[in-house]
Amino acid sequence: MSLQSLDPRVNRLHLPENPSEPVAKTELDQLETYEVFHQKKENAAYTYVGPVHAPNEEVAFLFGKEQYSRRFACTGMWVAETRHVMVTPYTDEAVSVYDVIRINQENAMENGEKTAEAYEIFHLKKRGKAHAHVGTVTATSYEGALAEAKKQFGEMKPVVNVWVIKAADVFRSEADDKDIWNTTKDKMYREATAYRVMDKITKFKEEQAAK
Amino acid sequence: MYGGGNIFEATKFDDLTTEDPVKLAEFEARIARGEKIEPNDWMPELYRKQLIRMIEQHAHSEIIGALPEGTWITRAPGFRRKMAQMAKVQDEVGHAQLLYSAAETLGKSREAMLTDLINGKSKYSNVFNYPALTWADSNTISWLIDAGAIVNQMANAKGSYGPYCRALDRICAEEAFHLKYGHDAVVHLATGTPKQREMIQAALNRWWPPIMTFFGPSDKMSTHTETLVRWKVKMATNDECRQQFLDMYVPKIWELGLTVPDPKLHKNADGVWEYTEPDWVEFKEVINGNGPCNKERLAVRRSAEENGAWVRRALLSPKAKYVKPLA
Numbered sequence: 001m002s003l004q005s006l007d008p009r010v011n012r013l014h015l016p017e018n019p020s021e022p023v024a025k026t027e028l029d030q031l032e033t034y035e036v037f038h039q040k041k042e043n044a045a046y047t048y049v050g051p052v053h054a055p056n057e058e059v060a061f062l063f064g065k066e067q068y069s070r071r072f073a074c075t076g077m078w079v080a081e082t083r084h085v086m087v088t089p090y091t092d093e094a095v096s097v098y099d100v101i102r103i104n105q106e107n108a109m110e111n112g113e114k115t116a117e118a119y120e121i122f123h124l125k126k127r128g129k130a131h132a133h134v135g136t137v138t139a140t141s142y143e144g145a146l147a148e149a150k151k152q153f154g155e156m157k158p159v160v161n162v163w164v165i166k167a168a169d170v171f172r173s174e175a176d177d178k179d180i181w182n183t184t185k186d187k188m189y190r191e192a193t194a195y196r197v198m199d200k201i202t203k204f205k206e207e208q209a210a211k
Numbered sequence: 212m213y214g215g216g217n218i219f220e221a222t223k224f225d226d227l228t229t230e231d232p233v234k235l236a237e238f239e240a241r242i243a244r245g246e247k248i249e250p251n252d253w254m255p256e257l258y259r260k261q262l263i264r265m266i267e268q269h270a271h272s273e274i275i276g277a278l279p280e281g282t283w284i285t286r287a288p289g290f291r292r293k294m295a296q297m298a299k300v301q302d303e304v305g306h307a308q309l310l311y312s313a314a315e316t317l318g319k320s321r322e323a324m325l326t327d328l329i330n331g332k333s334k335y336s337n338v339f340n341y342p343a344l345t346w347a348d349s350n351t352i353s354w355l356i357d358a359g360a361i362v363n364q365m366a367n368a369k370g371s372y373g374p375y376c377r378a379l380d381r382i383c384a385e386e387a388f389h390l391k392y393g394h395d396a397v398v399h400l401a402t403g404t405p406k407q408r409e410m411i412q413a414a415l416n417r418w419w420p421p422i423m424t425f426f427g428p429s430d431k432m433s434t435h436t437e438t439l440v441r442w443k444v445k446m447a448t449n450d451e452c453r454q455q456f457l458d459m460y461v462p463k464i465w466e467l468g469l470t471v472p473d474p475k476l477h478k479n480a481d482g483v484w485e486y487t488e489p490d491w492v493e494f495k496e497v498i499n500g501n502g503p504c505n506k507e508r509l510a511v512r513r514s515a516e517e518n519g520a521w522v523r524r525a526l527l528s529p530k531a532k533y534v535k536p537l538a
Contacts, residue, residue: 005507006342007282015510022329022513025322029523033312033536050377051312051536053321055526067305071385083534090249092241128247128373131538161249163537189291190298195391197398201466204402208468 034060035085037122037133038068039076046078048122048131048163057081057171065180071190074181076173084169086142088162093127097162098154103147118167119145121152123159131163142166227438230255242443247373250316250538261444262372263317264333270310271328271335275508277303279343280352288346295392299353302385309378312536316374320533329513337494338421340502347400347407347414353393355418355460359425361386362456363447371443374538394463401467408468415464416472423473423489426452457484 002014031053037046049068054060060079069077091097116138122131134153139145145164153159173180188194227235234253241248248254277300284300287293311321327333338356343349361383368379400411427449430436439445447455457476461484464471475487497505 003507003510006344009282009285010507010511013511013514015507015514017506019510019513022326024326025516027320027322028527028531028533029520030321030325031523031527032531033315033534035537048538050309050381050538051315052308055528055531059526067308070305071302071388072381082537083532085537087251087537090251093244093246127249128376130377187298189295189392190388192387192391195395197391197395200395200398200402204398205466 031055033082034064034079035082036060036064036068037078037080037131038064038072038074040073042075044075046076046133051082052079061171061173069181075178076181078173079171080165080169084165086146086164088146090124090127090161091159093158093160096154096157096159098150098159101146101150103150104143105147114140116140119148120165120167120170121145121149122163122165123153123156124161124163125158127160131161136167227255227257239441242371242441247376248371249373250535257438258442258444259317261439262375263314263319265444266310266314266317266375267319267324267327268334268336270307270314270324271333272339273303273307273310275328275335275339275512276352276356277307278508278511279339279341279504280349282343283346283349286346287349292396296349299389299392302389306378306382306385309381310375313372313374313378315535316538318535320535325516329509329516331500331509334498335508336425337498337502338418338425339508340497340505341418341421342504344417345410345414347397347410348417350393350396350400350411351414351418353389354397355393355422356425357386357389357393358460359422359452359456361390362452362459363426366446366452369443370446377538398467401469412469415469419472420489420493423453423486424491424494426450426456428489428491428494454484457486458482 001017003010003017005011032055033051034054034057035051036049038049039046049064052060052063052067054063057079060081061077064077064079068074088097088101091100117140118136118138119142120136121134123134124131134156135149137145137148137152139148142164146162149162149164231253235255238248238252238254238258241252248258280296280303281300284293284296287296311324314324315321324333328335338352343352364379364383364386368376368383370376397411400407429450430445430448436445458478461471461476461478473487475485478484496502500506
């Protein structure tokens with residue numbers, strides 16, 4: 001006997017009525033995590049929106065688009081693998097993280113053997129809010145990038161936490177593709193403003209009163 | 212939407228004497244100052260365990276809650292309603308994604324949460340163990356269960372855990388559409404033909420008892436509850452949420468000329484709603500697996516997991532390494 005439902009789609013699955021114990025899922029069954037940043041409008045700073053699980057950055061980008069731009073205005077998106085994000089400690093809100101972190105000058109120093117590259121810097125201004133992009137620095141290591149960020153953005157307050165990501169590790173939407181962020185007019189059914197409930201209720205009440 | 216009614220049971224972590232007193236004091240001071248807790252901060256085990264449990268149950272409620280409404284996508288009357296119903300269900304599944312990630316930051320993997328859902332170890336909102344018998348039932352869920360969820364989520368969004376607050380802010384914004392959509396669908400039936408009115412009244416009669424249990428039984432005011440209130444894990448008592456829901460929505464039901472199947476229901480002069488105590492014996496029975504749809508909900512969820520496994524396996528890169536999400 002298979003499981004009977006009022007939903008014909010469920011009946012077509014022929015699910016067993018008494019299933020066996022499920023097998024525990026293995027690690028990474030839901031794939032790796034990526035962190036997603038969106039741009040709310042042209043020229044606004046890219047802001048953290050949340051993670052997605054995905055097998056690679058292209059799919060992470062698609063999932064990020066579905067998850068984070070489907071219902072909100074968006075003009076661009078960045079994704080980066082979680083493990084490529086260097087995170088500083090979190091501080092109390094009264095203290096700037098740049099004032100408490102100790103940067104190892106030796107590691108941070110320009111290293112002749114390594115070529116300098118671009119790093120993206122993100123600040124968290126308040127706990128519970130989202131990290132926002134403040135700028136790009138050039139350095140030869142994460143620590144060097146953080147030292148450079150302290151020079152350039154250390155005066156911005158408050159800063160309770162900093163994320164540093166190599167610019168090369170950020171997968172970005174293309175300016176040429178900006179049409180993908182447009183919502184077509186025929187999707188108004190998913191906006192609260194498309195439902196004029198009060199008009200219907202008022203009309204109903206008037207009709208009732210007239211009876 | 213959300214399964215309300217968190218029942219916070221005492222755990223073996225209740226004993227805070229094993230926690231570092233200095234760190235505990237710093238943690239409590241941070242919450243008292245109104246600052247949020249972020250994933251890498253020190254936190255007591257009790258805080259971590261209760262939050263994982265609460266956020267995980269919330270996430271499960273979102274994906275299981277998509278099933279009774281999902282049932283009606285293919286049979287929704289008209290193309291526009293099909294599209295709107297689909298958009299709503301897609302939102303709910305998206306909410307689950309946000310919430311699983313928030314719970315993951317506390318150290319429980321998504322795999323472990325999904326396994327615990329399927330094997331029945333972790334719960335989801337009990338109301339989804341009842342069937343959506345007609346289109347009107349689906350509309351009742353869209354309006355009133357989502358309304359209850361919003362009451363709960365608005366309260367929780369002011370809680371102390373950063374990742375949960377971020378997820379809830381986004382979820383609450385999306386719920387505005389759900390509430391309007393559900394209300395509109397109910398109003399359409401209630402102001403329609405006698406047959407349509409009959410349908411929506413019957414659905415409301417079926418759903419009222421589960422809705423009244425939605426926020427859970429009255430909280431037992433113990434030191435345990437007090438701790439969770441102080442830590443801003445529990446933001447409102449179950450009774451406070453129920454009262455707020457009744458206050459906001461019973462008048463909206465009545466103005467449509469519909470009745471609520473509870474002869475005791477009325478608002479006292481002091482503004483407090485009186486109602487027949489929900490059937491907590493049935494609530495327990497259903498939560499323990501003996502409701503009309505428990506088996507089906509888990510079986511459907513499980514088949515979705517199993518049938519999608521080959522896709523996830525095919526996509527997995529040998530270089531992949533699990534790191535929990537950052538925030």
